[in-house]
Amino acid sequence: xxxxxxxxxxxxxxxxxxxxxxxxxxxxxxxxxxxxxxxxxxxxxxxxxxxxxxxxxxxxxxxxxxxxxxxxxxxxxxxxxxxxxxxxxxxxxxxxxxxxxxxxxxxxxxxxxxxxxxxxxxxxxxxxxxxxxxxxxxxxxxxxxxxxxxxxxxxxxxxxxxxxxxxxxxxxxxxxxxxxxxxxxxxxxxxxxxxxxxxxxxxxxxxxxxxxxxxxxxxxxxxxxxxxxxxxxxxxxxxxx
Numbered sequence: 178x179x180x181x182x183x184x185x186x187x188x189x190x191x192x193x194x195x196x197x198x199x200x201x202x203x204x205x206x207x208x209x210x211x212x213x214x215x216x217x218x219x220x221x222x223x224x225x226x227x228x229x230x231x232x233x234x235x236x237x238x239x240x241x242x243x244x245x246x247x248x249x250x251x252x253x254x255x256x257x258x259x260x261x262x263x264x265x266x267x268x269x270x271x272x273x274x275x276x277x278x279x280x281x282x283x284x285x286x287x288x289x290x291x292x293x294x295x296x297x298x299x300x301x302x303x304x305x306x307x308x309x310x311x312x313x314x315x316x317x318x319x320x321x322x323x324x325x326x327x328x329x330x331x332x333x334x335x336x337x338x339x340x341x342x343x344x345x346x347x348x349x350x351x352x353x354x355x356x357x358x359x360x361x362x363x364x365x366x367x368x369x370x371x372x373x374x375x376x377x378x379x380x381x382x383x384x385x386x387x388x389x390x391x392x393x394x395x396x397x398x399x400x401x402x403x404x405x406x407x408x409x410x411x412x413x414x415x416x417x418x
Contacts, residue, residue, distance in 0.1 A: 187364070233322075236314050236338045236347050241416040244403060245302055247272040248313045249351040250295075252320070253358060255378070259369030266378060267291060267320070269298045269313070270351045272416055274406075276386050276399035277354065278302060282375055288323035295326075299333060307412055312336045316348060349418070357385070 195208040207319050214368040241247050253266045265286035269278045281296035295313065310333070315321035317339050330337045340347035362381045368374040387400045394402040395411055405411040 196222060234336065234338045236340045239312070239418050240317060241273050241418060242413060244271050244274045244276075244406075245304060245309075245311045247418065248278065248298065248311045249348050250291070250313060250315050250321070251348060251351040251355065252318060252354045255363055255368070255374060257369070257371055257374055259365045259373075260371060264368075264371055264374055267294065268351065268354065268382075269294055270354055271311075271399075272350045272418060273413075274399045274403045275350065275354075275391055276403065277382050280382060284371060286320065288320045288325040291323075291326050292318045292329040295329060295333065295335075299335075305333075310335045314337055314338050314348060316340055316342065316345070317342060347418070354385075 186380065192208050195206060195210075199206065239247055248269050248271055249271045250267065255263075255264045255266060255267070256292070257264055262284070264282065264284055266280060266282050267286050267290060268280040270276065271278055278301060279294040283290065299305055299310070313335055315337070320326065321337075321339065345352050352380045358378075358381065362378060366374075366377055368377070386398065388398050390396045390398060391402075394404070394414065397405065397411075402411070406413055
């Protein structure tokens with residue numbers, strides 16, 4: 178009781194109280210006994226509750242009927258043969274129109290790069306002045322679960338959802354783009370330098386968006402499909418994910 182009445186030791190938890198009893202009063206007592214006594218006397222310090230500022234949101238089944246409703250993002254590695262090192266490509270794809278809205282190409286790939294391309298994508302699509310903004314879906318990589326990206330999503334007023342582990346089918350459209358990139362770009366080139374890789378991959382993405390036809394969108398490119406939708410010349414394809 179003396180320790181509990183003291184101005185300084187009264188704030189101690191049962192572990193420190195047990196140590197003080199052994200040190201100051203030479204009592205043979207363990208922390209479990211002190212815990213039981215404190216609990217009986219109703220003097221246990223309340224446990225702090227861990228606050229989850231950015232709760233994890235699992236990917237939901239969605240029906241996508243227009244552009245800018247659902248974006249997917251992921252990272253693809255590439256190899257620079259001439260420099261014997263990897264480079265990274267982090268992209269955001271619009272699930273509806275299949276366009277690569279924004280991407281980061283670099284020798285590193287961090288949360289700040291993800292924030293940058295997300296902001297760039299919102300600006301390109303002129304969404305900062307729109308009430309309805311896209312949901313962005315990712316896996317559970319360190320960039321995507323970072324506090325920096327969670328804070329940016331709050332600031333940008335967009336919803337970030339994450340697919341369960343080992344379910345790449347939930348991120349199927351960005352995975353499909355990566356398969357195309359691998360077979361039609363990476364496997365066709367032995368990059369001698371980072372600069373060469375940057376130029377070739379950037380050119381590939383430009384061609385992918387503007388010219389490469391997609392069987393799933395009337396054999397049009399993403400750009401052509403978006404134009405046709407705006408003009409009303411084709412029926413929008415509803416996508417269930």
